[in-house]
Amino acid sequence: MDSSKNNEKIVIFTDLDGTLIDHKDYSYIDASKTLKSLKKRNIPVILCTSKTRGETEKYTDKLNLRYPFIVENGGAIFIPKDYFSFKYPFDKTMNQYNVIELGTPIAQLNKVVKQIKKEGFELKTFSDMSVSELSKETGLTKMDAIRAKKREYDVAFRILDPKDKREIAKIINAAGYNTSAGGRYHHLMGANDKGHAVKILTDLFRKRYGGSLKLKTIGLGDGENDIPMLKNVDIPILVKNREHKKPEINFDVTYTEFEGPKGWSETIEELLFESKSD
Ligand SMILES: [Mg+2]
Known part of the structure; x- marks a missing residue:
């Protein structure tokens, strides 16, 4: 099965702490079922976090997310070498990745x-x-x-x-x-933020899917530093987090009813799966 429906391709960008994983116990159990459905439909889930590469890879491994990911608040994008079949500019290679560096070393x-x-x-x-x-x-x-x-x-x-x-x-x-x-x-x-990195990856996905399929991006985050990411997606979702003040947002976003991974999956399910007949 693939994610194209009405000539549409979905890509999800998501923060980790307080969004896909619980802010207290770091659990993602409430999102497991939804992550499985997304994998089945070939919908990429791109982690976009302030964590380091090592911390982020722990989650790409655990959740089996074989997609590009964004670390250190947009400091760098790590793209598995065989992920895009066309040529694109990157700054260096590291292990199995091509790395686009946006931050200051x-x-x-x-x-x-x-x-x-x-x-x-x-x-x-x-x-x-x-x-x-x-x-x-x-x-x-x-x-x-x-x-x-x-x-x-x-x-x-x-x-x-x-x-x-x-x-x-x-x-x-x-x-x-x-x-x-x-x-x-x-x-x-340096001058990096999550939004710039999301923009670059969105362009690469657009190129990958070609002209006949329309790309629709979804972004999920809970904090101030997620705002540039939410600004650069088609469907921005602010995940509830009672631990800190709700960031001020001056554009249209969807607010989740629940916190962390529960809010994450309920909103994704509602958006992508519940209204579809398949
Ligand atoms: Mg967060």
Whole structure:
């Protein structure tokens, strides 16, 4: 069976934490059945996350998602080498992937970290922390803390004195980079976001499916950093998350009734499967 219906091809872009996986216990059990139906119909599910490559691959392996995926808030797109049969530009190959790099390599970002420290501001990056320190701080297992530390396009850091925040942001902006605040950590990164990466992959899928089939993209996310992704899909879906403030959105989105993977699958089922006669 394939996903074409009325000459339409569906591609799904999705965030992980708080969206496809539960924000507390990281479970995706409530989405398993829907993921199976999607696989049966050859509908690609593209992970689009702030996690690192190692953390994301854990999920592509577990969920058997043999599709391209987007890591570190749009820092890079990893495309399995044999996925698209036509030629397209990429920046490097790594293991079984062609990699499109959109973020700034961390070696360059670390120069700014050095400068911040030199100017007398105290901050602690993931690489300054030991595995057990990070695991204790985040609640991640030690294996997952190792994966989370392997950042390639984003420096996650903690500011030791909160009143340094503005000065540190100034140095980062003066160097031409961006900063964003997460719940516990700040991030230093280049000009990347999830939306740009989604756009590039959408163009590749459009090319793959050719002119006779219409591509329809669905995007699902729960947080502020998902907004650029939701802006760049045909059907944006905001997954409920009571853990943080609802992000402000000034365009039409579908709100899920339930949180996390339950909200994820119910909305997908409703959109794709329930109204169809097959
Ligand atoms: Mg999230």
